[in-house]
Amino acid sequence: MSYKIIVDSCGELTEDMKASGYFETASLEIDVAGHHIIDDETFDQAGFLKLVASSPECPKSSCPSPERYMQGYCCDADHVYAVTLSAELSGSYNSAMLGKNLYHEEHGEKDIYVFNSRSASVGETLIAMKIAECEEKGMEFQKIVDEVEAYIAQQDTYFVLETLETLRKNGRLTGLKAIVATALNIKPVMGATEDGVIKQLGQARGVKKALIKMADHVVENLKNSKDKILAISHCNCPDRAEYVKEMLMAKAQFRDVVILDTAGISSMYASDGGIIVVV
Template identity: 60%
Template sequence: MDIDMSYKIVVDSCCELPENLRQDRRFERVPLGLEVGEYCRMDDETFNQAEFLRKVAEYPKCPKSSCPSPERFMESYDDSAEHIYAVTLSSHLSGSYNSAELGKKLYHEKHGEKQIHVIDSESASGGETQIALKLMELEEAGFSFEKIVEKIEAFRDSIQTYFVLDNLETLRKNGRLSGVKALVASTLNIKPVMGADKGEIIQRSQTIGIKKALGKLAELAAAEVKNPGERRLIITHCNALARAQQVKEQILAKAGFKECIIMDTRGISSMYANDGGVIVTT
């Protein structure tokens, strides 16, 4: 980071960054680990989605992830920037938030005081992106650190997350569906439309077939967003661009957003979304 940079935004690797920001020095992406049997990779710039999805399809058991260490987060905070923000995936889904908080304590013990704020996104993927981009906007607008902390927490609470997956098994087997009371058998081709409540996964609706499920997702997203003209529509997908485009068109036909961003998922989001998954945040 250049010496005159006044802030830095640290994100864990479940956050998808738009291509124009991936090399931006105001951002640092801290990778989680990916394990598919003997195949172990860091979710960093070397991640190969096609290879990863092939390994997952071939592996009879469930892929797993490991969160960054507190020391790794501490390293990311050791920077000339005056204000540091860390954005993590939901603490109900990963230990990343706790690691980021512990890394903050370790930094203060070793280096002394610094303005560091860790944000539990209570979401994942594009939900983290929403927060990271909002932080950048608030900093560029010149707000104080204290005001930004206040505003970003309120913004986080306003984010809505929706997703439709072809396969929920990774979430189920890794114990991430504890907030869902019951899910019908996928053999019936019934597709649940999922959402989030304070970071816990919930079921919002269900339909027969993926096309109707994506339509229901779009309907919910358009109906529930407040002041869409002031917000971003972020759609992330796992190897499913056509589905993402379809959802975008359906949502924008009913609600006008200031910006729409579509991104393919990287490692952690690909692991949980599985091939074909679509995630929407507003």
């Protein structure tokens, strides 16, 4: 059976994924400093980070419309999947679901399933890769849905950012206790719950110590690491990503490792110097 996987643009695609023909990106959009930016292959991270640094206002994002998702579902593929960033962080999941309903109303039945990643960035990447892996094994549609949902349930997301201001100002840290003053150079170690809600796991003075503490959390919660892909995304800090990779590989064995630079939406929330780890 033929298949197609639509990933909203918070999820980065590897070069192999882009070249395969099975993956499509549904772009979110960003407004900052009077500029409207489409999060697609034209996204200029360096230019974007300069705009954010010079603007007194926080960047804002908007998700793909239901019509955009419906257009993605209109294809020759027998099985169509959408992977969105956590429904707790964006309207992308609801938009993809509305697009699915619109498709069924206008075009009839088709095997379409929308996955709420309960994560973001490379968390979505890993989920999309898992779908493709199941499809290549020739699994039935419902079996793939069940397998991938189980995979999402056991996936863990961690991150250390230079600043949480964009998340805070956009209401993505609702319910969290106040984060300690940045004047002390205290960097929180953050993660996502099973429901995709952001939580604080710990903190340390300085980014390097925070990354070490994050690595400790990753290893502490790891199960069957030899069967898992370690995924790391970074916002303009490849050396930092490599440092985290080396730390984790010294403590555990993984099936594979993927390191990607953040696209637009992930760059917006991770901010310059941010690191995200998903396993």
